[in-house]
Amino acid sequence: MELILVNLIDGLVTGLLLFMLSAGLTLIFSMMGVLNFAHASFYMLGAYFAYQISLFLGFWMGLLIAPVIVGLLGALVERYGLRRVHQYGHVPELIFTFGLALLIEELVQFIWGKDQMPYTVPEILQFSAFSIAGNAIPAYKVFMIFISVGIFIGLLFVLTRTRVGMVIQAALSYPRTVEALGHNVPLVFMGVFGVGTALAGVAGVIAGPVLSTFPGMAVVLGSIVFVTIVIGGLGSLSGALVASLLIGWITTFAKAYTLRMEDFLSWIGFHKPVDMSESLLRDVWTLTSPQVADILPYLLMVLILVFRPYGLFGKRDA
Amino acid sequence: MRKSIKYGVSAALALSCIVSAAAAAENVKIAFIDPLSGPFASTGSNGLKQYEFAADELVNKNGGVLDGRKFEIVAFDNKVSPKESLIQLQVAIDQGIHYVVQGNSSGVANALTEAIEKHNRRNPDNRVLFLNYAAVDPVLTNDKCNFWHFRLDANSDIKMDALTDVIAQNPDIKKVYIIGQDYGFGKAVAAAAVSMLGEKRPDIEIVGNELHPIGKVKDFTPYARKVVSSGADAVITGNWGSDMLGLGKAVIENGFKGPIYTYYAAGSGITAAFGESGKGSIRLISEGQVNPPYSDRAKEVYDGFRARYPEGNIDMPRIFNTVDMLANAINEAGTADDVVAVAHALEGMTYESMWGGKVYIRPEDHQAIQDINVLVHTNEGITYDYDNSGYGVLLEHKVEMASADSPTTCKMKRP
The missing domain is CATH 3.40.50.2300 (Response regulator)
Known part of the structure; x- marks a missing residue:
């Protein structure tokens, strides 16, 4: 029972982290109608910038400054890159972001090398906040939860309660009308892109110390972020939240509890072959859930695409 | 058999004379096929640094092998994918490379050893040796062993x-x-x-x-x-x-x-x-x-490595053994182009490692004992x-x- 609670907390941390990435990506998607392949690269940049800053000014300044730099970079990319490519249609935009992702990875390797970076949790947070049945919950995890929940609430407030938020929402659905009303829509787009990438930057800053900072970190997380927003429904913020938490909990519980394919297959009425070494389906029979945990979200995505192509909370057809 | 060896040796000698007479001898190229990008890039690129340094320090600085042929490490990025590795292997073979070193992932090593076995069977005049320095799945020196594969690391x-x-x-x-x-x-x-x-x-x-x-x-x-x-x-x-x-x-x-x-x-x-x-x-x-440090030579080598790569580590000392043992085998065989002779020289070789102890290559399965x-x-x-x-x-x-x-x-x- 206690272990369930521990796993709920672990899954929550994973899910919230995923949310910070997918929130920005889904906002950018609903704005431009284009998936930003370089999104996870901005996450990586966040981690590397924060590491570099933390060497001189400490972790906290890194947390403050790095996302701002990443956001500014993102805004510049939108202003001088994407906006120019936009007129040629969606495919060039996709290719542009894809190339950008490769470029950023190479650049990071060029500057920092290919090794793991010794970017660590600040000393003030290196203790366990509390423990449940012998399982310590590090203070840093609690800190991660607070940061991401804070950002979610802040984002929700800005989008739904402020004038800027209403302009953004209107610009997302009816850009021409909003432009006709005298708002600077390109500026709004640039802002949203910048904030979206800055969010990815924050995720990088706080995830870097626990998930390790290395040039492959964007690749490892990149695909799962797309899966998240497809499951949640492209362009839906609440969908992104629900899907992130869902994925966080599914993967955590699949890793924590060893569910065996053998039991499942027997339960639905198949009989286990006596001589396994000869069976064609040997690998299927011996599968366990921790073995496939991080692949389950992809399975979920396929199911969602089959039964509900516009995602859990999506409004338009995919 | 004896006759053919005699012919082979004299041919090789004649060839090396011609080559050395013609100009500076051609480099002995060694294909390094390992990840240089993606999640495992750091492991691969650190291995590459150690190979390049070992080739320079242990072989090239002492005048190379045979009549002054230098070791040259040629890097190929396989992204830890068996499929990609086979493409890179083909590229390496097309460039006339006879020696392949690889280590990251036994899955890749498995694909390479099979491909090399097939290639050597089909192209007896253009054979390739595979020096595996880190892929430790025991099967490579058991059921799937072949004459062309040598494992310089201990298996798992x-x-x-x-x-x-x-x-x-x-x-x-x-x-x-x-x-x-x-x-x-x-x-x-x-x-x-x-x-x-x-x-x-x-x-x-x-x-x-x-x-x-x-x-x-x-x-x-x-x-x-x-x-x-x-x-x-x-x-x-x-x-x-x-x-x-x-x-x-x-x-x-x-x-x-x-x-x-x-x-x-x-x-x-x-x-x-x-x-x-x-x-x-x-x-x-x-x-x-x-x-x-086990020996003064090890210290000297490590200091030299530090001087060249201040950020680098010698975390795979076996790479130095691999390079040195290959050089010894080539010198003993008297040829770098006939890999069969080199493989015979490697089999049963006992090598005194600067990092401590001996390295012995068991002839029956080409597994290094150390x-x-x-x-x-x-x-x-x-x-x-x-x-x-x-x-x-x-x-x-x-x-x-x-x-x-x-x-x-x-x-x-x-x-």
């Missing part, structure tokens, strides 16, 4: 044999948790650990035996929770690259205090990232001792730290000529 069974010897002597260890990456090597480690512990210390309980997807896990916390709640006294893992660091960090962070026995938890930034948290906890099973060490991650008594972190690995136990008499199922066909 040999390492596990040495490791379980050490664990068996430690009465404090009563429960062991085994976790690894879900592929050939990870499974081989787990199987060996279970069978050898069962033999040497039947009282030890295996409280967990688990596999996770390779290179895909973002957060190891749930796995770590299971390790901690299982009450294990020690963890055994064959993980490498970012999977090693992720697992180790999560296990320590979530309150595990016992030893974590690993195959690959050093260098490539991993030592620096573990830092203080891994002190006295992370253990490494490896050949070659860096701390304390001293295996258990090293501990610490910052005390370290001469050569890793990642400029002040931390390094220190010799704790040594098993001399580990598993020299281990059985093999290899039935080698010789050309």
Whole structure:
């Protein structure tokens, strides 16, 4: 029972982290109608910038400054890159972001090398906040939860309660009308892109110390972020939240509890072959859930695409 | 047979005379096929640095092999993909390269050794040797062995044999948790650990035996929770690259205090990232001792390496053995182009390693037999730290000529 609670907390941390990435990506998607392949690269940049800053000014300044730099970079990319490519249609935009992702990875390797970076949790947070049945919950995890929940609430407030938020929402659905009303829509787009990438930057800053900072970190997380927003429904913020938490909990519980394919297959009425070494389906029979945990979200995505192509909370057809 | 050797030797001599007379001799090219991009890039590129330095320091500085032919390392990026590796192998062969070194991932090594076997059968006048310096799946020197494959690293069974010897002597260890990456090597480690512990210390309980997807896990916390709640006294893992660091960090962070026995938890930034948290906890099973340095020659080489790569580590001393042994074999065979002769020279070779002990290549399966060490991650008594972190690995136990008499199922066909 206690272990369930521990796993709920672990899954929550994973899910919230995923949310910070997918929130920005889904906002950018609903704005431009284009998936930003370089999104996870901005996450990586966040981690590397924060590491570099933390060497001189400490972790906290890194947390403050790095996302701002990443956001500014993102805004510049939108202003001088994407906006120019936009007129040629969606495919060039996709290719542009894809190339950008490769470029950023190479650049990071060029500057920092290919090794793991010794970017660590600040000393003030290196203790366990509390423990449940012998399982310590590090203070840093609690800190991660607070940061991401804070950002979610802040984002929700800005989008739904402020004038800027209403302009953004209107610009997302009816850009021409909003432009006709005298708002600077390109500026709004640039802002949203910048904030979206800055969010990815924050995720990088706080995830870097626990998930390790290395040039492959964007690749490892990149695909799962797309899966998240497809499951949640492209362009839906609440969908992104629900899907992130869902994925966080599914993967955590699949890793924590060893569910065996053998039991499942027997339960639905198949009989286990006596001589396994000869069976064609040997690998299927011996599968366990921790073995496939991080692949389950992809399975979920396929199911969602089959039964509900516009995602859990999506409004338009995919 | 004898006649053909005579002809071969005289032909080679004549050829080398012509070549050396013509101009500076052609380089002996060695194809390095390993990941230089993606999640395991750091492991691959650090290996490359060590190869390049070893070639220069041990061979080229002394005038090269034969009549002054230099070693040249040619790097190919395989992205740890067997498919990509086969393409790169073909490119290397097309460039006229006769020597392939590879180490990261036994899956890749498996694909390469099969492809090279096939290639050599079909192209007897353009054969290739495969020097495997780190892929440790036992099958490569057992069922899937072939004449063209040499393994300069100890295979995972040999390492596990040495490791379980050490664990068996430690009465404090009563429960062991085994976790690894879900592929050939990870499974081989787990199987060996279970069978050898069962033999040497039947009282030890295996409280967990688990596999996770390779290179895909973002957060190891749930796995770590299971390790901690299982009450294990020690963890055994064959993980490498970012999977090693992720697992180790999560296990320590979530309150595990016992030893974590690993195959690959050093260098490539991993030592620096573990830092203080891994002190006295992370253990490494490896050949070659860096701390304390075994010989003056080792010190000299390491200092030279430091001077050239201030950020680099010698975390695979066997690379230096590999390069030097290949050079010796070429000199002994008197040719660098007839790989059959070079392979015969490598078989049964006994080599005095600067990193301690001897390296003997068993002719029956081409497995190198050497001293295996258990090293501990610490910052005390370290001469050569890793990642400029002040931390390094220190010799704790040594098993001399580990598993020299281990059985093999290899039935080698010789050309």
